Amino acid sequence: MKEAEIGQASVVHWSTEAVATEVNDEVVLMNLVRDRCYGLGNTGSDIWRRLREPIQVSQLVAQLQAAYDASPGQIESDVLRTLREFAAEGLIEVAAAGA
Numbered sequence: 001m002k003e004a005e006i007g008q009a010s011v012v013h014w015s016t017e018a019v020a021t022e023v024n025d026e027v028v029l030m031n032l033v034r035d036r037c038y039g040l041g042n043t044g045s046d047i048w049r050r051l052r053e054p055i056q057v058s059q060l061v062a063q064l065q066a067a068y069d070a071s072p073g074q075i076e077s078d079v080l081r082t083l084r085e086f087a088a089e090g091l092i093e094v095a096a097a098g099a
């Protein structure tokens with residue numbers, strides 16, 4: 001299966017393969033198909049929570065820029081890296097805008 005490229009226009013949301021729970025205010029994810037578990041830090045947990053409903057990456061980045069004190073370029077880079085890691089592990093679904 002070819003991985004979808006993730007960019008500003010992509011729409012992302014939780015995969016049905018991912019199961020999440022909160023532990024000490026952080027998200028712990030499990031991919032039941034791959035039988036893997038992932039612990040997210042504060043920022044990763046925040047990103048994950050915002051993916052409950054489909055959201056365009058540009059909107060996600062804008063929300064996080066309003067929430068965090070970091071350069072816009074750094075936030076965008078970190079969000080894209082995190083989303084690509086989630087996608088590679090089958091934790092999120094990615095669609096092109098309008099798809």
